[in-house]
Amino acid sequence: MKIEFSTRDVLIRNVGNYDVKIYVGQGECSKMFWAHTVILRTRCEYFKIALSNTWATQEDGLTVFVKPNIHPTICDDPWLLFASDQFYRVEEEILIAILQREDLNLPEVYIWNNVIKWATAQLDVELDTDVSKWNLEGFILLKGKMNRCLPYIRLNNIDMEEYYRNVRPFKNIFSKEMQERIEEYYFTGRKLDIFYNPRLPFIIDSCLIKYEHAALISHWINRGEGKVATREKNPFNFRLLIRGSDHGFCGEVYDRIRFEYPALLVLILTETDEMIGGYQRINSNYWRMFGYDYDRESFLFRINRGNVKRSVISRVVHPTHAVYNQSGWGPCFGEGDLWLKRHFRDPTECVCKKASYEARIAHDESFIVREYEIFEVTPA
Structure with a gap:
């Protein structure tokens, strides 16, 4: 289903059309958000399952979705999620939904490093902290956990020096063809169709501050x-x-x-x-x-x-x-x-x-x- 922009804007501005209540956190440290089923299910695969009768409940004709393990401050600042020592416990579907966002204003190399840590924490074996000591099996295991996240990491938002230091050591999780195309991008600067849409920049017209x-x-x-x-x-x-x-x-x-x-x-x-x-x-x-x-x-x-x-x-x-x-x-x-x-x-x-x-x-x-x-x- 495709939502036209005009229809979407009407939905967002009309409080009476909200049909989902999302609760995050617990007790005094909780927060409730209104949303639209049609937008959530269309924009995010996660909510196709999350808003089903299996996960959500119905209350006065509204769908109610509760996530007590999500701190409400994360909804204001995603940096807190990535910086949390509980980040490794985030469900894969939620992580993918976050990575898909175009307004996730975090340094892309920071996102990459933390997704690597998240994927490593999901493995049943403990890998050496020095990636240069990994064997091929280690990269195969990591690739299995990273596969669904990789398309949504904007490597074109990572500069060459950051790529060399942070991404290249893990090049074996990419296919040979993908490795060649990534290096083609960094060596030639040519735009390639292998990357997801770039994220929206923080809008402030300044050459002095960020x-x-x-x-x-x-x-x-x-x-x-x-x-x-x-x-x-x-x-x-x-x-x-x-x-x-x-x-x-x-x-x-x-x-x-x-x-x-x-x-x-x-x-x-x-x-x-x-x-x-x-x-x-x-x-x-x-x-x-x-x-x-x-x-x-x-x-x-x-x-x-x-x-x-x-x-x-x-x-x-x-x-x-x-x-x-x-x-x-x-x-x-x-x-x-x-x-x-x-x-x-x-x-x-x-x-x-x-x-x-x-x-x-x-x-x-x-x-x-x-x-x-x-x-x-x-x-x-």
Whole structure:
């Protein structure tokens, strides 16, 4: 059965048409989802069986499906599933259904490595952790467990270095023909029909940050409360307004738009490769042409792009001096805590010190901007 897009959209938007209740988790740590039988059965082989009378029950004309062994947080962030020490217990049909998703925003090599671990854990024999010591029988056993998963791992999302280190040692689980075609792809870059559709990318128009950085910033904006930002979805939309390399490195560009958007995110890449920035949320009715604006929600930050957990936030401590306005200047936070004046390539015009915020976020009090981006931030 094929569902036309228009029919599918009507089903999804009309709560009255839901005919499936899915419960995950147990007790206080549980969650219920509404769904449509026709969509689940059409999009996923697993649910053709799962929603049968053998596995599911009927309640007031609705199909009820219960999975107490699935933690509800996994429904928000699939990373938790792959990282769990219980991942090896996931049923094969569920794993395949997850791998089929086009919006599974995880590094493909991470998916590959964990599926290998999952398949190895399903074997009745224990294989050496050093794959170079395996004999042919070991690869045959692994292939038997991997066969149904392999088509849904997007090898074309794994770069050549990652392929060499992580995939090639297991090349014997592929047929000779498949090995040759995979190597043809990596050596020539030619698109081949052996790969499943590529996954949907995380949508944020930035050359400075990726999904994990946007998730962290969203976490800071929400003060750790509310919806959890994941690699699939984010409680905030980030719409690019200005990029230095496209619009210029002078304050006049920002000055023309600053009164139009109450919530702005500023990202700055300095000449010393530091990623710093700030967030402000000013009620447009109180914007001043000159001087300081009050804002309790503003914060500054420094993002460690190598290890996001080592990133630093600096919240405003003097909200009456959270944001500074000056005609012709760029974004300015605090009393010099993070100021971009008229010329962003002039170190005397770009200042970072501790005054109105908890801590200084840049290592130097003056800097040169290599690139910057400014986003409008709105609830998703």
